[in-house]
Amino acid sequence: MSYIQFLGAAGTVTGSKHLVNTGGNSTGKRGFQILIDCGLFQGPKQWRERNWQDPPVPVGQIDAVVLTHAHLDHSGWIPRLVKEGFRGPIYATPATMDLCSILLPDSGHLQEEDAAFYNQHQKSKHTPALPLYTFEQAQACLEYFQPISPDTTKQLFPGLSFRYVRAAHILGSAMVELTLKTSGGSSRLLFTGDIGRVRNQELAPGKVVHSGPEEGETADILVMESTYGNRQHPTDDPRPQLAAVIRETGGRGGTVVVPAFAVERTQKFLFMLKELMESGQIARVPVYCDSPMAIQAVEIFMKHSEEYSQETQRLVTQYGSPLTWPDFQFASTVEESKRISQSKDPSIIVSSSGMVTGGRILHHLAQRLPEAKNTVIFIGFQAQGTRGFTIKSGASEVKIFGEVVPIRAQVVSFEQFSDHADAPELLEWLWTFKGRPTRTYLVHGDPEASSELCDVMGRKLGWKVQVARWMEKVEV
Numbered sequence: 001m002s003y004i005q006f007l008g009a010a011g012t013v014t015g016s017k018h019l020v021n022t023g024g025n026s027t028g029k030r031g032f033q034i035l036i037d038c039g040l041f042q043g044p045k046q047w048r049e050r051n052w053q054d055p056p057v058p059v060g061q062i063d064a065v066v067l068t069h070a071h072l073d074h075s076g077w078i079p080r081l082v083k084e085g086f087r088g089p090i091y092a093t094p095a096t097m098d099l100c101s102i103l104l105p106d107s108g109h110l111q112e113e114d115a116a117f118y119n120q121h122q123k124s125k126h127t128p129a130l131p132l133y134t135f136e137q138a139q140a141c142l143e144y145f146q147p148i149s150p151d152t153t154k155q156l157f158p159g160l161s162f163r164y165v166r167a168a169h170i171l172g173s174a175m176v177e178l179t180l181k182t183s184g185g186s187s188r189l190l191f192t193g194d195i196g197r198v199r200n201q202e203l204a205p206g207k208v209v210h211s212g213p214e215e216g217e218t219a220d221i222l223v224m225e226s227t228y229g230n231r232q233h234p235t236d237d238p239r240p241q242l243a244a245v246i247r248e249t250g251g252r253g254g255t256v257v258v259p260a261f262a263v264e265r266t267q268k269f270l271f272m273l274k275e276l277m278e279s280g281q282i283a284r285v286p287v288y289c290d291s292p293m294a295i296q297a298v299e300i301f302m303k304h305s306e307e308y309s310q311e312t313q314r315l316v317t318q319y320g321s322p323l324t325w326p327d328f329q330f331a332s333t334v335e336e337s338k339r340i341s342q343s344k345d346p347s348i349i350v351s352s353s354g355m356v357t358g359g360r361i362l363h364h365l366a367q368r369l370p371e372a373k374n375t376v377i378f379i380g381f382q383a384q385g386t387r388g389f390t391i392k393s394g395a396s397e398v399k400i401f402g403e404v405v406p407i408r409a410q411v412v413s414f415e416q417f418s419d420h421a422d423a424p425e426l427l428e429w430l431w432t433f434k435g436r437p438t439r440t441y442l443v444h445g446d447p448e449a450s451s452e453l454c455d456v457m458g459r460k461l462g463w464k465v466q467v468a469r470w471m472e473k474v475e476v
């Protein structure tokens, strides 16, 4: 029997990992097994603990990995997979491959830092606490990556091929359209990964990659994300309010701290700040981009111009690389980061991780959250159970490095920057399908989001839809 098994992002938004098994034959030969995405679980402990569990099939019997995009909740378990013995090819688009080459080692570095911190403070039940994987192990996995350009069909094994189709989510993102020969003919499985905003620029100001997921798809089985399955993004332009918040914070001598994913979201935000400064809507204060990969991230962003939206193309032509802008400083080293942390003058600090689950943003927030003159601006999704979620939801304190930090700073969130289609946008995309899938499984959503989208799709489209459960196997 050929099947899909949902090893992650089922009942939650992280840990994307779907096993496709082509089924053995009558001679007892096992089928081919591939993983679509290989992401880290993030957020609450009960999910993160799953990062330590072995997959239900021996790692050495997984033949290939096909990645949809570089976000760690889709790619961050690859170093662990390789550490455990995987030696097959890892397919990704060229931009995804470039992004993984900085994101995965950085993730290894963070895993090591976490383990060291727990050992130092003896907070772990396991002594010594070990990293899930190290910086070096993450670097070692990069040799298994192979670039596949969108729209080329890659034959994986006899009877199994795939092609990437545009997802319009982040730089390099793509859906995986898998064609599997079956006894009755062939079956097309479409794994969406994360789905970007719809075509209309007005609805998604500041959109970096070309907008609109590929239209006119057909699939027998659709495995679709549902992050915003029960929500709608605001459609107004965030820039006037953003400028006002930055002006007010500067006016009271405060600093603006922006947790942002280091790649793309950060660059998009920097271009927006640049425009606000050039048009005189905000003052020219120092902007610090603080991440070990700050400079490389800009370089990768500038390299993949084939991915740009028209708006991004215009901004890049007008302003050139952020690395050349006088008010913008890129901190790669720990010393540079510490200097930013100690600066007293009004400034804007953009740092990762975007959901405040780790990284240098922790130091900046520990420092700035207790003072009312400062402002924290969220420009990205905050998964339940993350510190970002806690701060954003109006809590009076948050735990950082084991200490309770009072939250007195102003907290503002903008939903317009999302790289995920919202519920109406998802439906708009689904209406473009040429062939209705026989079955649809919803993944990558909190339970309320997935089940609401499931209902709406059933009612409005008449499709057969169900919410995928963790470890569930479904026949193909």
Ligand SMILES: [Zn+2]
Residues within 6 Å of the ligand: 069, 071, 169, 194
């Ligand atoms: Zn993503």
